[in-house]
Amino acid sequence: MQFQGKIMQKQIKVFHVPFSRRGSTEELLKEAASRIKGSDYSKILCLSPTPWKIRESQKIFHKLTENTYIPPGMMTIKQLSKKLYSLHGNKTPISGSVIPIIISQLSGKGIGFSSVISSFIDEIKQYRPGKDIESIHKELKSVFEELNVPEEGSKRAMDATEIFRKYQEALAAQNLIDENDVMAECPAIIREHNYSPAILILDGFYEVTPSEERILKSMVEQTETTLISMPYDNNFTLITNSFDDFIKNNFNIETTTSGSETALPLPSSEKRLSYVSYPGIDEEVEGIARHIKNLFISGRCRSLGKIIVAFPKLHTYHDIVQRVFKRYGIPCTFSASKPLGKTEPYLALTALLESIADDYPRLPFSRFLTSPHFEKMPALFREWIPQISLYSGIIKGKNSWLGLSKTLSNVKSLALRDILPETEKEFKWIFKKLKPLESLKDRGTFKQISEALHKLLSDLDFSRPEDADAKEQVSGFLKELALIDNLLQIPPRPPLLKGGWGDLSYSLREFIDSLRYILNTSEKEAEGEGVQVSGFFELRCTEPEYLYLGGLKDGDLPSMPEIDLLLPDNVKTKLGLVNMKRYLHLQQFIFRRLTAALPSKNLHLSYAAMEADRLFLPSPFLPWKAEATEKTPGILCREEEMLRHPEIPLASHIKEIGIKSRLIKKQFGENSKIRVTDIDAYRTCHRKFFIEKILRLEPSETKEYEIEAMLLGTIIHEIMAELMAKSRSYRDFNEMKAAAEKLLGKLLDEKPLENYWKNFIRDSFLSILPEIYEIESELRDEGYSFIKAEAPVEGEVIKNIKLKGKIDRIDKKTDSEVELIDYKTGTAQLSRTEIVNKGASLQLFLYAALMKSLGFKVNRAGIYSVKDTKITWVPGKKDSNTMDDYIESCLKYLEKTVSDLRKGDFTAFPLNEQTCRNCHERAYCPYMQTTSNAIK
Ligand code: SF4
Known part of the structure; x- marks a missing residue:
């Protein structure tokens, strides 16, 4: 040229x-x-x-x-x-994203419809610059009349011009100006x-x-x-x-012109385009990634910055591209398509506001506390909040967060328990910082909320050096939101103000909605290395060197414009605005321009033929029957390499646990007293016992909103122990009930539980009290009376095997004849055949053996299910075995069990296969790896 x-x-x-x-x-x-x-x-x-x-x-x-x-x-x-x-x-310029909020506050309409009105004002200002609202109103009216648009339709547009007028007046009164008026x-x-x-x-x-x-x-x-x-x-x-x-x-x-000296070359004869059809979106992105990687490795394009990947619906592909390109080691930068509200610093910021508005719910509050974008946030939070969040079972509530040391007093992790006092101190610090904003939660002007938030963000040092923009951006947004109060001071006052004429206050929730709208409509301009990924429209007028245009399915390209709720298409045509036909034509224009300017080897067109079970056709812009097959050979990512050349299969890492016997001598040797409950736990599965009881490992799980089983068990045990200790003195049910109520009040007061759970336990217990009274009466009729609860026992039931434990309850018939009771909050599981044939549930009989060694005659032992309000006795009334028979067979099991334990045998083998169903070790267990053993 x-x-x-x-x-x-x-x-x-x-x-x-x-x-x-x-x-x-x-x-x-x-x-x-x-x-x-x-x-x-x-x-x-x-x-x-x-x-x-x-x-x-x-x-x-x-x-x-x-x-x-x-x-x-x-x-x-x-x-x-x-x-x-x-x-x-x-004048002071305002950004486009704050306009719908201003309109919403001025008109009392929701933010959704206000953004429709905002687009209408934008269009009018772009296409009728400098024209006064009166003549716009007249022009619209005559077009609507000429086209016979029903009144309902035209009224909406006429109302919108009225709001347009108010909006202009409000801006003028405050010496503000929007981007269109700046133009x-x-x-x-x-x-x-x-x-x-x-x-x-x-x-x-x-x-x-x-x-x-x-x-x-x-x-x-x-x-x-x-x-x-x-x-x-x-x-x-x-x-x-x-x-x-x-x-x-x-x-x-x-x-x-093309004929002149300075002419640009004539277009080459129209190229024949071809495209690749992939079975799904994942496969499509994978295909593109492989193609790009191959392009790079082959040396055909060593500068990734020259490659552009674009999709008509970038939001559908955004995360998949990010994931797949990362897998293939392809650096990429997305165009300004991700709204600010979806970026990390702002997600943390809205989590902060949501936390205050909703009384500190677990997930948003944890997100705020652990966010790296608040530099002054105590480092302890980032380290410990994930665990605290998992184990605490907190739903929400400031007091729940401040009472963590009580809630987590039973947590197994010692490190976590140690850190709790310091955590509580830091929580007090952060809540003090949040207080000014919290005080505006139900009533505050946008200005007050913006200022309090601004102060909080600078106290916490919002954003990090690499996101320096965020700090400036957010203060810009807050300044604009603070302007809203000024706009509303102009008469006539809008009708939505809650407290009448003088009231300009909002709830924090309204402030969050407005800020979120601004964040979701503002985009972050991304500049970075690698492949550029963009939307389709952003490519208009560009000249990419390598172009991958994906997602070219029917319906997405061309896509239909959003339905205009104010101006029907025929009205738009009449007014010379962009109508549907022009919008569709524009997409074709961009597509043809982009594809015509590139040699076929630099152009890759594709679409995904299916999404879930829905089939799609290719875009009508693509030529008929021009589908090409594509195969990009080679091993192009680490996963493929690992799949093709598997090194060591996972199964080969899974082994039985072997422990030298001397290592467990201290805990289970001849001189140590073994807990009776450990015997049953070891017998349930040796490997599970080693992991849970010796290593004390527990899986990370989110605690449900429920009372911890252990805590509930302790409470029930305590209630039963104290209540039954005086069972002889109750003359009737009412006396027992009065005693139970008093006792529940005293015991539950000391427990680290929310009132909801305390009331729940009290009500549930009192509702089963009549049945408990029945059981106690029966026991009394049989001649038994309570003598001790939580009775510690120990002894050497077999030579060199010392046991210890605590019996929940002992009742006596005579001075030497007793019965033993074990309380359970769940259903009683005591099967006589399982005890004799498999050695399941040895606990009660080992207690019986211990009592026997102390000179007592144990008549029977029973499990008292508080849930079913029922006692299951062994021996039963028609049982052919006596208690001594049971003790004898249990001692045989005990001998073998302790011998295995002392040898360090932790073989994976369940006493009952049902145990494996809920076992956390399942995936790494050699027993489960043997398919013949695996539970289907
Ligand atoms: S899966 Fe079964 S065999 Fe394996 S450790 Fe758990 S309970 Fe034991």
Whole structure:
């Protein structure tokens, strides 16, 4: 591309760039640079339609220059107008994302409908710049009437213009200005301040609104030399005509045609496109990743920054791309498509606000406490909150967090128990910091809440050095939210204010909703290394070198515009706004331009044919029957390598536990007293016993909102022990009930439980008290009376085997004849055959053996199920075995069990296979690895 002659007068050159022509931006920049002496290119201003295109132009320009240089100005029209207004304007600009919140507060409508009205105002301001609301109202009314739109439809639009009026008045009264009005003021600023770059480049424009046209017009008028490039294709004149006409009608231009000396090459004959169909989204992204990796490894493209991957619906693909590309070791940067509200620092920020508004629920509060984005947050929280959150069973409540040392007093982890006092101190510190914001929870103005939050964020040092932007951004958002109060002070007062005329207060919840809206509509401009991943529309007017265009399924490309609730399509057409036909056509325009400019080897088109059980067709933009097969051979990621060359299978790491007998001598040797309960636990499964009782390992599980079984057991044992200790003195049920109520009050008061659980236990126990009374009466009738609860016993029942334990309850018939009772909160499981044949549930009979060794005759032993209010006795009434028979067979089992234990036998073998069903060791257990043993 060559320019003829020296510039002596105003020169405006327009280049119609055919779709297949690449490198027009480079040519324009080169030409403009050649006209500048020295290396100060700041006299060049390059305007482009999108931030993406600007980044592309910056890279291109950088490649053109060799030495150090002052770069040209490169920006979008909006950025230019904002810049000029910040220098010469006198009102305070507000961002687009705060507008729906202002509208919502002014109109009393929800934020959803307010954002519809905000889009309506935006469209009107872009397409009718500088027009007063009265004439817009009239124009709309006549169009609605002309098109016979039912009143219901037109009324919505008319109401919206009324809100538009209020909105403008509110802004004017507070000397505020929105982005559209900034653009409307821009032409006057350009003229007044004689803003004139030496060379103006308008690169890649084709869809320009009247508001933008006014700015471009004044810029071109002020500038000596203007170079304009616009994409062109005979099939898409519908799209390009309006910009073309604008240039032609307003300026004296030199056009370059394909026949002239400066012409760009003609488009090559239309290429035959092909595409790959994948069975699903995962496979599609995987296919793209493999293709890119192969491209890189083969050396065909060593600069990943040149590769662009785009999808019409980026949000569907975002996380999958992130995951799969990471697996293939492909660095990638996403375009500004992720709303700020979904990024880490802001998720932590909203978690903080949600926590205060909802009384510190476990998950959001834990997220806030462990977030790395609050530098001054005690490090202890980051380390311990995950465990505390798992084990505490907290649902929500400030007091629950402050009472952790009570709630977790029984937790097994000693390290966690040790840290609790310090944790409690830090909790007091953080709650003190949160107090000012908490005091505004139910009533506070946006200004008060914004200020309190701002102070809190600076106290906690929100954000990290690598996210320095977040700190600035958030104070910008808070300043804008604080403005809302001022806007609402303008009469007439909006009707939604709760407390009448003087009341401007909101709940923290409303503040969160507003802030969240702002965060979800603001995007973070991402710049980074590697493959660039973007949405489809962001690629308009760009010139990628390698393009992977995925997700090209019918319905997604072209996609339908969102239904406009205020302006029906025929009204839009009449008003010259972007209507459905134009929207669809625009997508086709972008697609054709992108695909025509790339050689087939640099273009990869694809779609996923299925999602779950739904089948899809390829986009109608793709040619019929042009499906290509694709196979990217090779081992391209670590997982594949591991699958192809398995090293050591997991099963080979799973082994039986072997422990030297001397290591367990201290705990279970001849001189130690073994707990009776350990005998049953060891017999249940040796391996499980070793893991849970010797190593004391427990799986990390989120505690349910329930009373811990151990604690419940302790409470019931204590109640029963104390209540039954006086059972002889109760003359009737009422006396027992009165004693039980008193006792429950005293015992439960001391327990670290929420009132809900205390009441639950009290009510449940009192409801079964009549049945307990029945049982006690029966025992009395049989001649038994209570003598001791929680009775410690120990002794040497077999030579060199010393046992110890605590019997829940002993009743006597005579001074030497007793019965033993074990309380259980669950159902009683005492099977006589299991005891004799398998040695299950030895506990009670070992106690009986111990009592026997102390000179007592144990008549029977029973499990007292508090749940079923029933005692199961052994021996039973018709039992052919006596207690001595049971003791004898249990002692045989005891001897063998202790001998195995002392040998260090921890073989995985369950006494009852049901145990394996709920065993945490299941996945790593050699017993389960043997398929014949595995429980199906
Ligand atoms: S899965 Fe069964 S055999 Fe294995 S450790 Fe657990 S209970 Fe024992």
